[in-house]
Amino acid sequence: MIYQVDHHKVQVNIQDIQENHRYIGMMSLDELKSCYQQLGIEQTSIERLEDPSLFHQNMIIPAYHYYYGLIHLINARDIFVKKDTLALFIFKHLFLVVVIDDEDQHIREVFQSSTDDVLQRDVSITRLVYYFLSDLLAADYRYLEELQNEIEELESHEEDAMSFTNQLRQLNKELLLLQNYYENLMTIGEDLEMNHHHIFEDDDSRYFEIFTRRIERLSKNVEMLREILNQAQTAHQSREDYKLNKTMQFFTVVTTIFMPLTLIAGWYGMNFENMPELKSVYGYPAIIVLSGIIVVGLIILFKKKKFL
Incomplete structure (x- = not known):
């Protein structure tokens, strides 16, 4: 049109x-x-x-x-x-x-x-x-x-x-x-x-x-x-990235806490006959207490450093 x-x-x-x-x-x-x-x-x-x-x-x-x-x-x-x-x-x-x-x-x-x-x-x-x-x-x-x-x-x-x-x-x-x-x-x-x-x-x-x-x-x-x-x-x-960093930080702290325990477990798993703690009555409880002290101590340290 x-x-x-x-x-x-x-x-x-x-x-x-x-x-x-x-x-x-x-x-x-x-x-x-x-x-x-x-x-x-x-x-x-x-x-x-x-x-x-x-x-x-x-x-x-x-x-x-x-x-x-x-x-x-x-x-x-x-x-x-x-x-x-x-x-x-x-x-x-x-x-x-x-x-x-x-x-x-x-x-x-x-x-x-x-x-x-x-x-x-x-x-x-x-x-x-x-x-x-x-x-x-x-x-x-x-x-x-x-x-x-x-x-x-x-x-x-x-x-x-x-x-x-x-x-x-x-x-x-x-x-x-x-x-x-x-x-x-x-x-x-x-x-x-x-x-x-x-x-x-x-x-x-x-x-x-x-x-x-x-x-x-x-x-x-x-x-x-x-x-x-x-x-x-x-x-x-x-x-x-912040969420990922927080997650990685958490896993790093957990790994760090259990690293000494892994060392102790590996150390006392070698089964040498002359290890005095093997025949001690208090050896096993002592290792448990030591592990607990390490874990608690590291948690307190990380909290002070604000890693947790």
């Missing part, structure tokens, strides 16, 4: 498009294939949208008289769900959104809400693009706050060490993917700022600079979350 948006949002046919008017549109990839020549889109642009090697890349490319790009949206709250995918075609007089994958209808909802709201202000194609891209990422700040709360809650409710470590690794993987995602979007914003072939109005090109800075802030937020996660991991590792 294509709308003329000079003053009002009026649906028109593709053959009615004229360069002295402004238009916005949204269609599926199959619909675009049937009419791309009428829109002045090159076949190579369509082929690139279907290139399997680009299925996970975000890009924007300037053609001679338009921009075309591919964006795979990541849900910052659950980055492993299936991604929404869309293509953009931006002319001086036309902004076209091509929906490639949108099971949750997110792209369509953003397109309708952003264009309906912005058109009331009688804005240019440049600002229509800016507001649409900004609205696509509007919820990301809230999602990142939820991720931060999840990290803090995980740290404060640490129980099972293995489960805690697995969750940390999962969160770290998510944040790394998010950071790469925002860096790709920053590249798109910077390319739009370049305004190749003067597709955008010079006065409005600053909006893409604002968009780039917004993505940069999201990227810095992700970087901050990665630092918090690293601190949580370091604190967790310190606690685990």
